[in-house]
Amino acid sequence: xxxxxxxxxxxxxxxxxxxxxxxxxxxxxxxxxxxxxxxxxxxxxxxxxxxxxxxxxxxxxxxxxxxxxxxxxxxxxxxxxxxxxxxxxxxxxxxxxxxxxxxxxxxxxxxxxxxxxxxxxxxxxxxxxxxxxxxxxxxxxxxxxxxxxxxxxxxxxxxxxxxxxxxxxxxxxxxxxxxxxxxxxxxxxxxxxxxxxxxxxxxxxxxxxxxxxxxxxxxxxxxxxxxxxxxxxxxxxxxxxxxxxxxxxxxxxxxxxxxxxxxxxxxxxxxxxxxxxxxxxxxxxxxxxxxxxxxxxxxxxxxxxxxxxxxxxxxxxxxxxxxxxxxxxxxxxxxxxxxxxxxxxxxxxxxxxxxxxxxxx
Ligand SMILES: [Zn+2]
Numbered sequence: 296x297x298x299x300x301x302x303x304x305x306x307x308x309x310x311x312x313x314x315x316x317x318x319x320x321x322x323x324x325x326x327x328x329x330x331x332x333x334x335x336x337x338x339x340x341x342x343x344x345x346x347x348x349x350x351x352x353x354x355x356x357x358x359x360x361x362x363x364x365x366x367x368x369x370x371x372x373x374x375x376x377x378x379x380x381x382x383x384x385x386x387x388x389x390x391x392x393x394x395x396x397x398x399x400x401x402x403x404x405x406x407x408x409x410x411x412x413x414x415x416x417x418x419x420x421x422x423x424x425x426x427x428x429x430x431x432x433x434x435x436x437x438x439x440x441x442x443x444x445x446x447x448x449x450x451x452x453x454x455x456x457x458x459x460x461x462x463x464x465x466x467x468x469x470x471x472x473x474x475x476x477x478x479x480x481x482x483x484x485x486x487x488x489x490x491x492x493x494x495x496x497x498x499x500x501x502x503x504x505x506x507x508x509x510x511x512x513x514x515x516x517x518x519x520x521x522x523x524x525x526x527x528x529x530x531x532x533x534x535x536x537x538x539x540x541x542x543x544x545x546x547x548x549x550x551x552x553x554x555x556x557x558x559x560x561x562x563x564x565x566x567x568x569x570x571x572x573x574x575x576x577x578x579x580x581x582x583x584x585x586x587x588x589x590x591x592x593x594x595x596x597x598x599x600x601x602x603x604x605x606x607x608x609x610x611x612x613x614x615x616x617x618x619x620x621x622x623x624x625x626x627x628x629x630x631x632x633x634x635x636x637x638x639x640x641x642x643x644x645x646x647x648x649x650x651x652x653x654x655x656x
Pocket of ligand 1: 519
């Protein structure tokens, strides 16, 4: 069977399907509005569905859409989960399954990676005491290439420019250690982490404790697209390769899919990631945080799409063909139209969540 139809055509359809199925399954349902509207003036909310005990000892969390447009995929996994796998599922004593739908509802609705303030939310969760300041050493050198102050162009020789910039600024490792790390000095630039806690940060800060409670064990899967080989996934973790948790996660989820910060691997070091923040918030809890990255296209194609869409957002006219093209690039990079890809990643996502449930409960 194909799971491709679990993908919705827009944020509102996704939200409605999620909420309606969650209701059918008897979930406790919550909504948290943000102060912005969608393209047709609709309200935007982060939605939470919970199936399980009110004071659980073990919790599986599945979150989608921290990177807005990547929510098409994450939501599809959650919708398919509710529609199919949870139909006959009854939670064991002491357990709770928590689904966080559209952590970045604005980005999902407007098909951006970032939120209403151009914040990359997975760079916004700085730990208490950390300042929303600073940038990787070479971000300034790369700024003119990453963030041109002009509308996008579909006929620009992007690849040639990219290769030239890579050679000029220290190679691929310089790119990898600069662009995705998170910066706090260029509000209109890529990978901007914000100048303070975002709305999503505030919602999670206020409510995550209600959902996790006094649980002793958590497995949190945060669903993403865009990194790794097409239609496969990796589970990125921030722990070191020799830590006990890494060994345990590799044993439970597969040594070939769990990846630590190996300089040669898929993962890279970031500031303000959601995972470390969640772990710091529950120091007594065995909080396992897995960033599940499902591959789409090459890294350079991703940078091209993000860069073009960001130019369109800040410097273009929305209806200009080059801006429409730029938005399509990012949509295709984040949620390819290919039905075989869609079906495959949802199927793998379902198995991953099932694995988390088996491992945790
Ligand atoms: Zn992502």
